Amino acid sequence: MKPKRDDCKSIEELIHLSVDGRLDVERVRRLEKHLAACERCAEKLMRLQATEAGARSIGLDEPPPEYWSAFSRRVMEKIETSAVEKPAWSWASAFAGLFAAPRLRIAAGVASLAVVVIVGALFLRDRGRIVPSVPVRDKVVTVSEAARTAEPEAAQTAEPQTAPKPAPAVEEKAEPPVVVEAPASLDAAAPSPVVAEPSSVVVAETSKERAPVTDSARQITRESRTEPVAGMANTFAEKKDAGVSMLLKTGRTVAAAKGEGFMLDGGAVPRVSAADTSMSEAALRGVIQKWRSHIERNPLDPQNNRGYVQAADAYYLLARLTRDEAVVSEGAQLVQEYANRVDDPGLKLLLLDSKARIESFRGK
Amino acid sequence: MGRAEEREFSMDRGDDELIRKAREGDLRSFDALVRRYQKKVYYLALRMLKSHDAADDVAQETFVSAYRAIGTFKPGSNFYTWIYRICMNRSLNYLEKERHLVPESAFGEGSSPLERASAEADPLGDAAGAETARRIERAVDSLSPAYKAVFVLRAYEEMSYEEIAESLGISTGTVMSRLFRAREKLQEMLGDYETETR
Numbered sequence: 001m002k003p004k005r006d007d008c009k010s011i012e013e014l015i016h017l018s019v020d021g022r023l024d025v026e027r028v029r030r031l032e033k034h035l036a037a038c039e040r041c042a043e044k045l046m047r048l049q050a051t052e053a054g055a056r057s058i059g060l061d062e063p064p065p066e067y068w069s070a071f072s073r074r075v076m077e078k079i080e081t082s083a084v085e086k087p088a089w090s091w092a093s094a095f096a097g098l099f100a101a102p103r104l105r106i107a108a109g110v111a112s113l114a115v116v117v118i119v120g121a122l123f124l125r126d127r128g129r130i131v132p133s134v135p136v137r138d139k140v141v142t143v144s145e146a147a148r149t150a151e152p153e154a155a156q157t158a159e160p161q162t163a164p165k166p167a168p169a170v171e172e173k174a175e176p177p178v179v180v181e182a183p184a185s186l187d188a189a190a191p192s193p194v195v196a197e198p199s200s201v202v203v204a205e206t207s208k209e210r211a212p213v214t215d216s217a218r219q220i221t222r223e224s225r226t227e228p229v230a231g232m233a234n235t236f237a238e239k240k241d242a243g244v245s246m247l248l249k250t251g252r253t254v255a256a257a258k259g260e261g262f263m264l265d266g267g268a269v270p271r272v273s274a275a276d277t278s279m280s281e282a283a284l285r286g287v288i289q290k291w292r293s294h295i296e297r298n299p300l301d302p303q304n305n306r307g308y309v310q311a312a313d314a315y316y317l318l319a320r321l322t323r324d325e326a327v328v329s330e331g332a333q334l335v336q337e338y339a340n341r342v343d344d345p346g347l348k349l350l351l352l353d354s355k356a357r358i359e360s361f362r363g364k
Numbered sequence: 365m366g367r368a369e370e371r372e373f374s375m376d377r378g379d380d381e382l383i384r385k386a387r388e389g390d391l392r393s394f395d396a397l398v399r400r401y402q403k404k405v406y407y408l409a410l411r412m413l414k415s416h417d418a419a420d421d422v423a424q425e426t427f428v429s430a431y432r433a434i435g436t437f438k439p440g441s442n443f444y445t446w447i448y449r450i451c452m453n454r455s456l457n458y459l460e461k462e463r464h465l466v467p468e469s470a471f472g473e474g475s476s477p478l479e480r481a482s483a484e485a486d487p488l489g490d491a492a493g494a495e496t497a498r499r500i501e502r503a504v505d506s507l508s509p510a511y512k513a514v515f516v517l518r519a520y521e522e523m524s525y526e527e528i529a530e531s532l533g534i535s536t537g538t539v540m541s542r543l544f545r546a547r548e549k550l551q552e553m554l555g556d557y558e559t560e561t562r
Contacts (some may be wrong), residue, residue, distance in 0.1 A: 012544075013540075013544065016540075016543070016544045019547075020518065020525070020543075022525070044551075047554075048547055049553055051500060051547070051550055052519055052547075054496060054497050054500040055501070055515075055519045055520070056501050056519055056520065057497055058497055058500070058501050060407060060410060060411075063406075063416070068402065068403070071396040071398070071402050071406070071423075071424075072395050072399050072402060074424060075395075075398050075427045075428060075431075076391060076394075078424060078428050079391070079394075079427075079428055079431050082428065272461070273462060274421075275417075275418060277417075282519075289381040305470075353425060353428075356423075356424075357421060362426075
């Protein structure tokens with residue numbers, strides 16, 4: 001008599017457990033009885049066993065002996081290096097630091113959060129709306145400039161901006177939700193998908209291109225945004241004509257010529273991946289130079305967190321490619337500098353790890 | 365000696381003492397632990413990441429992280445599963461971060477490991493067997509990280525369900541569920557291959 005399908009269903013788990021040698025005597029007997037009458041299940045067991053055996057037969061090349069003799073030495077060097085440079089971080093110091101931090105940190109953090117709320121609400125409400133009469137960047141500029149000056153009035157100036165008021169509509173056409181990166185965090189794995197339309201290219205603003213901040217700009221409300229603000233509309237129109245629209249410094253990526261990348265200061269910079277060893281030396285040096293330049297000119301750009309990691313990865317690949325001592329030293333120094341700048345302990349650790357990886361090519 | 369016996373042997377050989385000293389800051393003791401487990405950790409990462417450079421990075425990071433966290437290791441616990449847990453976390457993070465990781469030939473230039481293994485076993489070559497093994501390898505690589513992690517620890521490391529659970533920080537039931545599902549998925553993929561070749 002053929003076993004019923006229900007029987008086969010209940011036997012499935014026993015088949016898997018049998019592959020792992022997890023059956024007791026009673027269940028072995030039950031399984032054997034079923035398999036004797038069910039060719040389908042018997043074949044399934046054979047396939048599972050064959051697959052497991054096939055997987056185990058896949059061997060791996062043994063690295064050369066010198067790799068193993070150097071492995072532990074490299075680990076210990078990294079431990080000793082990180083022990084020297086690791087800041088004395090503790091929850092207590094972080095807690096104390098939060099309240100002892102200058103107002104600019106609080107203002108920047110609150111401003112970033114407000115931007116998330118505003119843009120998120122805007123996106124949900126106004127998908128596909130045309131460009132705003134006032135560049136959204138002005139709000140960020142206002143906050144950034146206020147934060148940079150670190151004046152007491154800056155916080156007050158920033159405060160109204162951080163109220164949860166809807167931001168002007170931005171030019172977004174069927175784009176995924178905007179992700180704003182707070183300065184202290186980095187989401188390395190969440191760049192937005194390719195944006196096909198040139199009008200949605202992200203531009204990381206330089207300080208020179210920012211429109212002058214006026215009182216009217218600070219008092220922008222949703223209702224008042226139907227008319228261009230004098231002095232700003234032209235700037236925005238020019239940008240729009242150039243096929244570029246102002247978006248928040250969200251760290252979004254756009255399609256560069258060769259896939260995902262970033263737009264920095266008007267130029268495309270390819271995205272670097274530490275696992276992608278196909279980039280040439282010239283390309284890697286180009287990436288490093290562009291990020292360094294952008295970071296130097298825009299020290300408060302939240303996108304810089306991504307830039308630190310990109311530069312670190314580019315230096316790692318360059319060191320790996322060239323095995324040049326100068327590259328190793330230069331890269332390690334720069335990444336250490338970037339690690340010193342960031343507050344987020346996770347990002348700091350990531351950068352210090354990158355530095356250690358760069359330095360692993362020293363003397364090779 | 366099977367892997368399970370290997371692990372017990374390692375533990376009997378003074379892991380506890382080395383760990384105790386390492387927790388007190390003795391770097392030489394930790395260095396001894398690194399030497400003891402470096403190959404296991406490296407090959408685990410290599411199975412997951414299929415890239416020598418990536419495996420090297422993750423293996424190095426695993427031990428550095430282990431040193432930093434050695435104070436949290438519970439004396440008497442299984443160091444093997446503990447270090448594997450760190451390695452798996454690092455590997456899964458790496459896979460998450462480098463979504464489009466292209467596996468370079470972790471097995472030397474040119475030929476796959478299976479071709480070399482087959483050549484050694486049978487100088488005349490076993491093309492069909494080598495091709496099947498390649499298919500299995502690709503099928504395993506295409507599993508989601510969560511399923512792949514469980515399958516790798518079971519198939520290659522021959523860990524028990526309980527050890528896998530400890531290494532991944534999940535329940536034994538979840539281990540069984542993911543392992544069985546991973547196998548079913550492999551069968552589906554390999555079944556498609558058989559249909560194509562008939």
